[in-house]
Amino acid sequence: MSILVFGSANADLIFTVPALPAPGETVLGDGFQQMPGGKGANQAVAAARDGASVAFAGCVGEDGLAGIATGAMRDAGVDLSRLLAVDAPTGCASICVDRAGQNQIAVAPGANLAARAAQVEDAALHPGVILLLQMEVPAEEVALLIRRAAGLGARCILNLAPPGDLPLAALRELCLLVLNQHEAAVLAGRVGVEPTATALRALLGCDVAVTRGVEGAEAATASGTEFTRAFRVDIMDTTGAGDTWCGVLAAGLDRGLALPEAMRRAAAAAALSCTRHGAAPSMPVAAETNALLSTR
Template sequence: MTVLVFGSANADLVFAVPNLPLPGETVLGEGVRSFPGGKGANQAVAAARDGAMVAFAGCVGRDGFAAVATGALREAGVDLSRLVVVDQPTGCAAICVDHAGRNQIAVAPGANLAARSAQVEDAALHPGVVLLLQMEVPAAEIAALVARAKARGARVVLNLAPPGELPAETLRALDLLVVNEHEAAVLAARLGCAADAAGLRAALRTDVAVTRGEAGAEAATAAGLVAVPAFPVTPVDTTGAGDCWCGVLVAALDRGLPLAAAMRRAAAAAAIACTRPGAAAAMPEAAETEALLATR
């Protein structure tokens, strides 16, 4: 095990709609499909399909949605020995996707709120492990796991999505913080700094990467700024793109790639994910990402 993901696993119900509903508006859809999802599971699948050895710690319920939520994890060969079945219902997301590939998402966390940092034993948190976290499980458990992981020498990456609150000392303990433009703006407002990678790094004193969709991504580190363009594609469904970026980034860092190269690989994989429906189901295999990288 080299990549350990602590996070959420959901069943995603994806509705194809001509346009995203406005407040109070009902839009008749063109179909509905179920996919495995949840930011934690999505990122674990992305990392595994990119070639990393991955373990996942989280919770699902005893209902029929549990098999949907864990299906892609099992297919990708992710170690699920730290997955716990609880009495709460499996997390579920309702996702509307319009003709332009834009999405609108509502999530019922369910069993994800039962996830506990104790599911990850101390022995799993060592210098050879990259720990990847998101914000769809309890913040207190994330903070506790970050503290334990840093004390034992693990490399810690947090995707602050959705943009929940964590203690400043938790954010400063990270090796890398990943946010999108919206999450960067929310965090910057709390910190009273500029909503870009450089501003956030100056405020937190930890490395920060900001993803900007089709505008690419930027990172601020002690060595300076890194900017990586996006790979242009015609999107079908952007639901899992950010999760794909994070999972592949961590897989690349785990293999020893420098941050700029890891970000470029993540951008290529995320572009491929945008051309497919679903979240975890859309994550590319390493060979597909390498083929796109070879074109530019």
């Protein structure tokens, strides 16, 4: 199998601060870094570093930030033949990280809004591929690609982040829907069910996984409910942990792991990412994840 990611690529501008700013407050930071980011690119990097064969489809601008946005994917060996450079600024995120490792993020989508489902050809959407998507590109294009991919036999995984408004018909085409607890609450409120994996699966008919940070993750499948504990680590920066979880989950499923085993591997990788600064640069390689799994 292989993984094809359709999503965003950003340049992350990261400010380390003593405390996250309150509304109207200016906080003097301790440091500044420029790093690759964007949920699509991050998840592509996480999957590739875990050993999967990964391709990426999306858009960047024709500017100096494009190289930053795509650098980690290039270094990880992600196939960028479906990446387009367009006449718009490269997507950019401003990220404040406090001393407890918590973050506050604002994103300007820029070129990501030009991403189109047509960048992915039908021949790439065969039963041997996992299509991994997020919501930082236009929702209508995500829905179009899900429907086309499902019809051609690809396994579709959507991380509904941020929790945009996608038609229920598109969600019902998925093999797996991944949300964090906030995203689950937003979707559940929109459709009128409890914000649990079980309730959402009953409504949608696809498998659903809900991540809950240090409280672990739950998944509802046709076989019942699965729960995975989080790995306890000393947290430095939580930026990118959710993307690490999604990318490594997809990589595990791609190599044939059952969902509970793939979730445990994803939890280990996400924990490791929290012990380092940044999003894509913090993501572990397979050997590091294997080492943590062997100790717990």
